[in-house]
Amino acid sequence: MSSAATPAGSRAAVRRRDWRKRGDRFGDAALYIICAGAAVLGALVLILIAYEIVNEARPAIDKFGLGFITSTEWKPTEQFNIFGAGSLLFGTLLSSFFALLLGAPIAISIGLFLSQLAPKAVRGVVAPLVELLAAVPSVILGFWGILILAPFVKSTIEPALHDTLGFIPLFGEPQTTGSSVFTASLILTIMIIPIISAVSRDLFMSVPRELQDGASALGATRWEVIRGVVLPSTASGVIAASLLGLGRALGEAIAVAQVIGAGSEISFDLFKTGDTLAARIANQFPGALTELHIASLYYCAALLLVIGVAANLIASWIGRRFSYAGGELR
Amino acid sequence: MSGSSDPAGFGGKPQAYDPAAPLTPTGNLRRRQIFSKVTEYMATIAALGAIAVLVIVVFAVVRHGADAISWDFIIKGAPEGVAPALVGSAIIVAIATLIATPLGVLIALYLNQYAGRRAAGFVSLTMDVMNGLPAIIIGIFIFTFMVKKQGTLAIGQAGWIGGVALSIIMVPLIARGTQGVLRLIPKSQSEAADALGVARWRTVLSVILPSALGGILTVTILSIARAAGETAPLLLLTSNGDISRVVLNPLEALASGPVRIYTLSEEANPEGFTEAWGLSLLFISFILFASMGARALLARSKRKTSS
Numbered sequence: 001m002s003s004a005a006t007p008a009g010s011r012a013a014v015r016r017r018d019w020r021k022r023g024d025r026f027g028d029a030a031l032y033i034i035c036a037g038a039a040v041l042g043a044l045v046l047i048l049i050a051y052e053i054v055n056e057a058r059p060a061i062d063k064f065g066l067g068f069i070t071s072t073e074w075k076p077t078e079q080f081n082i083f084g085a086g087s088l089l090f091g092t093l094l095s096s097f098f099a100l101l102l103g104a105p106i107a108i109s110i111g112l113f114l115s116q117l118a119p120k121a122v123r124g125v126v127a128p129l130v131e132l133l134a135a136v137p138s139v140i141l142g143f144w145g146i147l148i149l150a151p152f153v154k155s156t157i158e159p160a161l162h163d164t165l166g167f168i169p170l171f172g173e174p175q176t177t178g179s180s181v182f183t184a185s186l187i188l189t190i191m192i193i194p195i196i197s198a199v200s201r202d203l204f205m206s207v208p209r210e211l212q213d214g215a216s217a218l219g220a221t222r223w224e225v226i227r228g229v230v231l232p233s234t235a236s237g238v239i240a241a242s243l244l245g246l247g248r249a250l251g252e253a254i255a256v257a258q259v260i261g262a263g264s265e266i267s268f269d270l271f272k273t274g275d276t277l278a279a280r281i282a283n284q285f286p287g288a289l290t291e292l293h294i295a296s297l298y299y300c301a302a303l304l305l306v307i308g309v310a311a312n313l314i315a316s317w318i319g320r321r322f323s324y325a326g327g328e329l330r
Numbered sequence: 331m332s333g334s335s336d337p338a339g340f341g342g343k344p345q346a347y348d349p350a351a352p353l354t355p356t357g358n359l360r361r362r363q364i365f366s367k368v369t370e371y372m373a374t375i376a377a378l379g380a381i382a383v384l385v386i387v388v389f390a391v392v393r394h395g396a397d398a399i400s401w402d403f404i405i406k407g408a409p410e411g412v413a414p415a416l417v418g419s420a421i422i423v424a425i426a427t428l429i430a431t432p433l434g435v436l437i438a439l440y441l442n443q444y445a446g447r448r449a450a451g452f453v454s455l456t457m458d459v460m461n462g463l464p465a466i467i468i469g470i471f472i473f474t475f476m477v478k479k480q481g482t483l484a485i486g487q488a489g490w491i492g493g494v495a496l497s498i499i500m501v502p503l504i505a506r507g508t509q510g511v512l513r514l515i516p517k518s519q520s521e522a523a524d525a526l527g528v529a530r531w532r533t534v535l536s537v538i539l540p541s542a543l544g545g546i547l548t549v550t551i552l553s554i555a556r557a558a559g560e561t562a563p564l565l566l567l568t569s570n571g572d573i574s575r576v577v578l579n580p581l582e583a584l585a586s587g588p589v590r591i592y593t594l595s596e597e598a599n600p601e602g603f604t605e606a607w608g609l610s611l612l613f614i615s616f617i618l619f620a621s622m623g624a625r626a627l628l629a630r631s632k633r634k635t636s637s
Binding site: 025028030032035037042043045046048049052053106107112113116118128129132133136137138143144148190194221222223226244247253281285286298301304308313 | 467
């Protein structure tokens with residue numbers, strides 16, 4: 001500081017400032033490169049995942065082509081060596097959509113409760129508890145599903161549903177074990193409810209108070225405010241949230257593998273066993289028999305990747321394209 | 331009640347106006363209000379139902395797991411205890427955290443500080459897709475990429491490879507969470523640094539990151555809680571770890587809690603079930619306490635920054 005007064009010192013100060021400027025320029029560039037590099041790395045990993053999985057599936061793709069998607073034969077032993085993902089694809093879609101059918105209305109109701117009905121103190125307790133449901137590991141949920149939920153489903157829910165709604169082909173004869181597409185769907189429902197309800201709560205909170213008050217002032221009841229103002233202005237976001245939940249349900253491997261019973265039949269009867277793409281991979285990949293078997297499992301993974309990424313991209317596209325202009329969306 | 335006697339006179343006989351009659355809704359309005367109330371009750375029941383499920387699951391785990399828990403259960407290897415699985419999980423998750431936290435924070439910094447609108451849109455899209463990626467896909471990818479090239483399934487397994495797979499699950503969580511934390515930091519802070527002529531990288535290191543540190547920590551804890559229970563990738567990458575002795579070397583296959591629970595749940599063996607309940611109890615209590623604590627911290631720091 002004091003040396004800046006003398007000519008010699010000022011030259012040193014200039015040099016020091018020069019150095020600092022150069023250092024800053026270097027530091028700025030370095031930080032930018034590191035940050036951008038991390039972002040690029042993320043994208044690269046995604047591309048690499050898609051490439052590796054399709055590459056490893058190539059033998060199965062060459063052998064079975066697109067017929068793999070519709071064929072229902074899955075015979076991994078040496079003498080047959082025939083694979084088709086038809087029943088797996090069917091099981092994946094059936095269990096996930098049933099879970100969504102069950103979970104989305106409940107989750108949206110929870111979102112409405114938290115955003116419109118609950119007093120602030122209640123919301124502060126209920127919201128974190130619902131989110132904790134998402135923190136329960138899927139393997140523990142599946143384990144609970146095997147030992148507690150499945151016997152209950154078998155002894156109570158299946159007979160009751162069959163007796164009352166048995167005319168719908170979804171609810172057929174009760175089976176001997178509780179392992180079924182239905183039980184898997186229930187587990188998936190539990191997993192997707194916190195996801196959908198958290199997003200839809202934020203959406204509903206973003207609807208401007210004035211619009212709702214306006215509707216109330218015109219004499220609308222609480223439900224009519226929700227039906228007429230809150231839901232229409234957030235519909236696209238709610239659909240996007242449901243798709244996110246669907247994506248999660250489609251890709252869940254462990255909990256489903258534990259309770260679905262690894263069946264290979266295509267049946268709309270929810271009480272029969274079934275299997276999904278993800279569960280089949282988790283079950284058979286560690287003990288795969290032949291090269292073609294492994295390649296077929298990769299083919300399943302590729303299908304799962306396409307469906308899962310599509311669900312996510314559509315959700316994110318809807319979220320962007322139709323996002324509610326008045327509120328702040330994340 | 332006079333409310334049901336249709337005082338306004340629609341439909342019925344005209345009646346004399348009675349100013350003393352109570353203002354109770356009738357007819358259509360009454361129906362609308364009842365319908366509204368019913369929907370309110372249904373929404374409340376839905377919320378209570380979700381909490382009930384959480385309570386039922388946690389209660390079942392606590393009730394069955396409590397039988398298994400003892401000091402030996404925690405500190406010994408098989409057959410008495412599960413120490414190798416606990417230590418293995420800790421090592422795998424620690425490796426995942428060491429990889430994922432810097433990457434996630436850097437990506438959040440890129441989004442927050444450098445990216446233009448299009449770049450930000452693209453990067454957050456990749457994070458969304460990565461977040462939605464099924465865990466089993468990540469497992470199968472890392473298997474192809476790192477295990478298969480070293481030989482068959484049994485040989486190439488290693489704990490650190492499991493850690494790499496879990497880090498892919500954690501990165502988008504940390505990036506998204508940190509981005510939220512960075513957004514809460516008042517712009518005036520970095521503007522003050524800019525006005526003093528401080529270089530961007532110094533601002534980031536000495537102003538932005540220090541004030542975001544608490545938030546980043548809680549975000550990291552939340553994603554650790556998520557990764558600790560993840561099973562699918564570990565099942566392919568480090569499933570045949572030794573369960574009878576504690577292994578500390580991450581280059582070997584490590585036992586882990588979730589994989590052990592999964593293996594035991596697939597065997598119809600009552601003693602195995604007891605062990606799995608005990609492990610579940612240890613994991614669920616760690617995960618629930620970690621995420622509750624982190625959430626409480628996050629809420630507090632949000633209140634502090636916004637006020």
